[in-house]
């Protein structure tokens with residue numbers, strides 16, 4: 505069915521366009537000119553680099569908003585020291601870091617008992633004297649933000665009433681989130697003040713900032729350093745560039761970040777963080793951070809080993825819905841995620857499931873990031889038992905407790921080929937959890953049967969046929 509890939513492409517563009525225009529609508533209010541270069545041309549259909557950046561930024565924000573704790577990993581941290589002869593320090597407790605008591609109190613008040621894997625190595629390096637430069641990469645949720653926030657707070661001298669730490673984030677919303685962490689961790693250290701260099705924060709001409717830490721987006725930070733001179737860049741001791749992979753997706757941000765970096769003194773400590781580390785990020789990182797120490801933490805791989813996979817053959821979406829109802833009638837499902845191609849199908853399906861008495865949450869492309877986070881949060885807290893979504897909305901979101909995943913439509917890319925990566929991400933689990941899961945794929949045409957076969961071949965894992973009219977057979981899959 506050729507319309508499948510077309511529908512997906514349309515849905516993706518539609519969703520991207522809307523989430524972007526939502527973000528951009530907000531962003532353009534009172535925004536300095538220098539940051540308006542990312543505006544999307546309405547209706548041009550093609551995804552631009554800026555759209556990708558907004559996708560990434562939105563995803564990163566979503567992850568932050570819904571994350572309640574640290575992502576654990578069994579992988580080992582890889583450390584490349586600038587000076588291989590100097591001893592490699594790592595710490596197993598926050599006490600070993602000899603933090604200021606007010607900061608230690610802040611760390612514990614946040615519920616942190618011990619450093620995360622990345623923090624074990626990154627914190628001693630960042631807190632060392634003389635200061636060391638660092639490039640660190642690890643997946644979202646592994647404790648990078650908390651690490652550099654602690655480093656910034658440790659390095660400021662509160663008796664000096666001028667900016668000493670500068671942190672740049674790719675978007676207004678991400679800057680606010682990081683700001684919140686600074687405020688939380690510094691809650692017992694009220695002498696240290698924070699200023700947001702973000703759109704809408706208009707200061708009087710000629711003002712000199714007294715706050716020791718400034719967090720903002722590259723355009724505004726650059727203006728404040730260069731044009732408006734609210735900040736004297738020569739007095740900056742610590743420069744943090746967060747979410748480098750999101751940052752470089754926009755040419756403007758990349759240039760602005762480099763221009764900020766060039767205004768800083770040679771002695772300034774440069775720190776750069778990224779969730780991913782493709783070639784482009786690495787090239788950018790090396791330009792921002794001279795003589796770096798490098799810390800990398802590999803992402804935990806997902807696997808299909810503990811997942812039982814089935815497929816159901818149907819003729820149309822109504823039959824697929826009926827099959828879904830039969831499955832629900834036969835086995836107890838604590839929580840399920842159902843993926844559809846288009847927002848229209850997702851909306852329709854959520855409506856039908858509600859009519860059947862299911863508590864359904866719908867994640868849809870027209871929702872703002874905060875609304876999406878609220879839906880995911882409710883679902884994670886068990887307020888709804890079924891989450892119906894399109895792939896665009898749920899990409900990158902981990903809802904680990906879900907034991908059943910239903911592909912109401914199989915994942916295909918824009919050319920109509922199987923999207924194996926998305927398939928794995930939807931139903932796979934990281935080895936560590938090892939929880940058994942159930943995946944049910946709905947097939948409704950020769951096209952989708954072919955996609956299913958290719959996915960099966962790709963992973964070399966059998967996907968069994970399931971007859972949803974046979975209640976006994978369905979019951980067996982639950983065991």
Ligand SMILES: Nc1ncnc2c1ncn2[C@@H]1O[C@H](COP(=O)(O)OP(=O)(O)OP(=O)(O)O)[C@@H](O)[C@H]1O
Pocket residue numbers: 564567568571572573574575614615616617618619620623642643644645646647648649650651779
């Ligand atoms: N040492 C720790 N112990 C317990 N929880 C922690 C620790 N460090 C961070 N956290 C918590 O873990 C979550 C993820 O941490 P953090 O936001 O620093 O990760 P991150 O790698 O910066 O993620 P992202 O790339 O999404 O910003 C947060 O809720 C944070 O409060």
